Amino acid sequence: MSEKSLKSKAKTGKAPHEGHRKRLLARVGKEELLEHELLEILLYNALPRRNTNDIAHRLLSAFGSLQEVLTASLAKLQEVDGVGESVATYLVCLGCVLRRCTEKPQSEKGRKYAPKDFVNYVNEKYKTEGIEVVDAYLLDEDSHIFLKERIQSGDAIHVEFDPTLLAKLLAEHTPSGLVMVHNHPYGAGTPSEKDDEMTKRCQMLCSTHNVVFCDHVIYAPEGVYSYYAQGRMLRISTEYSMDGILGNFGFLEGV
Structure with missing residues (x-):
């Protein structure tokens, strides 16, 4: 972090990337976001005080797509630099929620078993x-x-x-x-x-x-x-x- 950034943080009490977060969140629902931007936003809850941009890029580089990130295992996710157990668990949970939401409601109900x-x-x-x-x-x-x-x-x-x-x-x-x-x-x-x-x-x-x-x-x-x-x-x-x-x-x- 540069001396200028440190002085800025000391003066405002805010992390240098906080302005970037606000600008990115302001775009949600108003325009199409790139995969790394979506993942960066998702990681805000898991890493509230850290710059998630770099981690989002590393995850996408490791797995190739947002879908692959959200279907990866805990062990594989933790192989990525900056991803600990809590972040990996958070991403696995998001993947489970996504799959549950995209399932056809009660698609099995009424199916004849053979x-x-x-x-x-x-x-x-x-x-x-x-x-x-x-x-x-x-x-x-x-x-x-x-x-x-x-x-x-x-x-x-x-x-x-x-x-x-x-x-x-x-x-x-x-x-x-x-x-x-x-x-x-x-x-x-x-x-x-x-x-x-x-x-x-x-x-x-x-x-x-x-x-x-x-x-x-x-x-x-x-x-x-x-x-x-x-x-x-x-x-x-x-x-x-x-x-x-x-x-x-x-x-x-x-x-």
């Missing part, structure tokens, strides 16, 4: 997700989807599954059927041990709430994996229903 068609739907629906998510699709007695609920969100390579959240959803809405979907944005669709464990827990919860667990579908860029299509749901539903679990422990002997 395993093959649903896999095609997942392939289109989840290809723009930059982070791992866990979604629940609730079916009525006629196999129509009446609710889609996002259970949890994670980062680019990981998401935790909390079965208590699903249990609450099932108890509140009492569906006839359930389809679970989650994604591997940057990996293969082949389920991990944690994915298998999640599937078993979902089946146990469904059995407890008298809900048919139809499928667990995993999206990945290389292809969509369906437990049902792979023939695994029948065994899981048998072994991890309440009857199956109690039978394994001998509680149903003689009943």
Whole structure:
């Protein structure tokens, strides 16, 4: 910072870039702003006392476009000079808000569930997700989807599954059927041990709430994996229903 700038700041008590911010904000809604200007403005809330122009340019240089910035992972964003955890979290959150707002309202509601068609739907629906998510699709007695609920969100390579959240959803809405979907944005669709464990827990919860667990579908860029299509749901539903679990422990002997 030049001596003149320092004297100016000392005299006014304001940062030298504050005038630039006011001029840029005055243009909002009145004229078309460039991508770096839009990103610069978005960063004002995350960095209220810093010049965000340079960071905006570095982000766009690293990712190529505003859309790519807002769909990048926390880890990738923090590789950019000047972007810490709080700024990265802010940008990821903005991206989530943008995707939520651009989704067709209740686009899934009323859709008839059919395993093959649903896999095609997942392939289109989840290809723009930059982070791992866990979604629940609730079916009525006629196999129509009446609710889609996002259970949890994670980062680019990981998401935790909390079965208590699903249990609450099932108890509140009492569906006839359930389809679970989650994604591997940057990996293969082949389920991990944690994915298998999640599937078993979902089946146990469904059995407890008298809900048919139809499928667990995993999206990945290389292809969509369906437990049902792979023939695994029948065994899981048998072994991890309440009857199956109690039978394994001998509680149903003689009943």
